[in-house]
Structure formats: structure tokens, C-alpha cells
Amino acid sequence: MLGKLLKYDIKWQAKRLVPLYLIMLGSAAAIRIIDLFRDTFSFLNIFYGLLTVAFIFLIIIGFIYMAFTNIKRYIDSLFKDEGYLTHTLPVTKSNLLLTKFIMAALTFAFTIIVIILAISIAYMNSNIIDGLNYILDYLSMQGILKPLILFMILMIFEYFFYMFLIFTSISIGYSKNGNKNVNSVLWAIVIYFIVQAINLIYMGIISFMHPEVLTANNPAVVIDFLSNFVLGYLVFEIIYIGVFYYISYNRMNKHLNLP
């Protein structure tokens, strides 16, 4: 049943995101084509500049729009009128919820892939590839590559953290009888501050256990500390996501309150 639910959610998301992806890729192709001719026709430089700015905005808006479609789908299919159809399907609540979590991950992955592809189409050339290789070699020699990779993984998990925090606060807010949106926002703030308090305690404990980092002259000591710190923070993110899933499941299973 999970596959069937995913099929319909993928169709819903595809209708909204595929046009965006095509616009991104089309803009990237246009930038590349203009780039090929701007040495010959100098007036094209203006269009190149404008299109580059528009392309950057498109990437940012596209990312936000992708998150927005996931949130909208979550609310509409589980807590608005469509919920009368969704919650009476012969599927488990856990499958209904898992579908949304998986879709958030899938749409994120696809959007990132399209963005990377679009940037490559627009700008990639041998000079940039050589430059990137040089930077990676330098970072590796300095011992910064590992914490940087960990940090990038952490950023990915941060996205999931915030998406699932929003899902959870919606699950709680929409279980109330009135002011569902206000309650959802309030619970998002409450949960956010609880999580940040836990993170601060973690940071405090780690700093207390490694006071030598504050006075270290050797960058390797600091880098090693940061790597372990980020790794620990990543574990917390995974735990938070698990807790968010449990709370959302509990609210949907025992406190569903469709209008």
C-alpha cells in the first residue's frame, strides 16, 4: 500500500515541480547559449548578467517552492477535506505518514540534482573543474575536507529536521478544535526552542569536556573536535526526526480531528 500511496503523491508533486525543473534547466541552457556568443556580440553581456541573477533567484525560489509543496500536500491530504478520503483508505496511519516523509526526502533529492545539473549546464567548463579539484586537494591537505563533508551532510539533515518539525507542529495544531494554523505555528516555535535548549546543553557539555580546544594552537586539534562535534550533532538530528515521526503518528492515530 505504501507504493500505491507514493505513486499518487509523486504524481501530485510532479505536476507542480516538473515545470519548475524544466524552467531551471531551460534557463541554464539559455545562459550557456548566450555565453557561447557573447564574445562575438558584446550586447549579450547584459542578457547574460540579467539571466544569471534571475537564475540564482530561480534556484532559491525553487527550493522554497519545493518545501512549500510538501507542506501543502501534508496539510491538504491529511487534515483538510481530502483527509476524509485519505483516512478512510484501508492503509495504516504509519504508511500515510511515511509517504509524506519519503516524499519530502525524494523531492529534496530531485531538486538538488536538478539544481546541480542546471548549474553544470550553465557554467561548467574545464577551468572551473580544475579550480574545484584544486580546492578539494587543498582542503584535504589541510585536514578540513572530512569536517566539511560532515557539515554538508548535517545541512541535509537540517532540512529534514525543519521539514519534519513543521509536519509535527501541523499534526499537533490541526488536532485542536480551532485556530489550527495559529496552534501549528505556536507549536513549531515551542518545539524549536525545546530542541535548541537541548542543543545548547549538548554544546556546553562537549565544551566542558574539551577545554583544550579553546586554547589549542594546533588547527588539527580544533578540526578533530569539530568533526566529532558535528557527528554528535548529527546523531541528535536523527533522534529528533525519529521523535517527530512518533509524535506525528500519535497525533494522527489518537487525536485526528478533521473539520
Place this chain on the structure above:
Amino acid sequence: MLLTCKNIDMKFGDKRVLSDVNLNIEKGKIIGFLGKNGSGKTTLIKIINGLLSPVNGEILVNDEKVGVESKKVISYLPERTYLTMNLKVREFIDYFATFYEDFDKDKAYNLLADLKIDAEEKLSNLSKGTKEKVSLILVMSRKASLYILDEPMGGVDPATRDYILDTILNNFNDDASIIISTHLISDVEKILDEVIFIDEGKIIKHESADKLRSENNKSIDEIFREEFKC
């Protein structure tokens, strides 16, 4: 017993909307679920369908608690427009066929053809009455054990109401039961086997329709009006 409601209590905040509701529904019956606005009909229906959790009590469908198994045998038509996905009628039929093993696609298409509804049309482009008919067709095209229709005739013209009643009568099997919640009692009472009156969250009457009519020498509609006189 097809449906058993045991000691169901429900509150919204401090307001009690269902109070110690006990109900048994057998197979092969058409039951009218009748009450004033705000009496608790839709709340109880939503609890039976797993859309609300009661404060107390238990619902059993074929001796199973409300869950995946009960949803396989209940075909539910809510009072509100719930087919809000931007799909064509044909796509909704495919949707129902995907999730419900008992869904009869041929029956659905035949019923659509009877009404000359184009399956390639988007549901959002259809009139309110036509949307209601499509919703009913999707529900009645299942070979369910229990059909629950919440205000199936609300806001539609008399000719459509007659069509809805005919569709209900002609498309359910003798082993199944139908619960119809409605205010349009005079339209529906001719098909009812049993009636349930609910008032202020309590079941005040559950009897055979014929017995009620013969004992009081009145129609169900008249009995209802007397019972719930303002």
C-alpha cells in the same frame, strides 16, 4: 453483528457531543440515522470511520476494531465535498480501484454512462449536483458490507434525489447494510428498514420503520417532527 457501538462518549473541549451511545446494526438493513442539526450524527459516523477518536467506548465492525480491516468493508460518503484532488472522473475511478479490492470499475463506468457524465471531465469542472452523483457512484460501486451515507441528498434537486435513492436501492447487496443520515426524511423513509433517532448525543429510539409507522399511524417524518419539535 455487522456494527457494534459500545458506550461511546465524545467531547469537544468541555462540550459533550455523544453520551453513552450503544448501537447494534445487523446485516441486510437500510437504516435511517435521523436527528436535528448538531445532534451528533456526523460525529458518530466519523468515529465509526476512524476520523475521530472517542473519549470512551469501542466500535467493532465484524468484531474488529476500527482500522485497516474495517475500512476494507465500509464504504463512506461524507457530507462534505472530499474529492478535492484535481483529477478527472476516470482518474478517481482508478484511484478507488487501486485502494479498494471490492471496487467494481465496470459498474462505475456504467453508472456514469447512465448519467451521461464524461469520465474524461475534471471533477472540479462539474456542477455541485453532478459532483454529488459522481461521489455516490464511487461509493456505491464498491461491494462493501456497510455503506455509510452522510447527507447524500443535501443541496441537490428533487430529480437527483430520486436518482440517488434508486442508485442506493439498486446497487447494494442483500448481505450489506446501509446507514443514511439525512434531514430529508420524507424522501428517504420509503426505503428504510430501521430508524435511529439521535438527540443531544444520545440514541433515543432504534426501531423497525414499519413498526414505528403502524404503532403511531403516522409517517416517520411526522413522528420525527413531533419528537423534535422546537
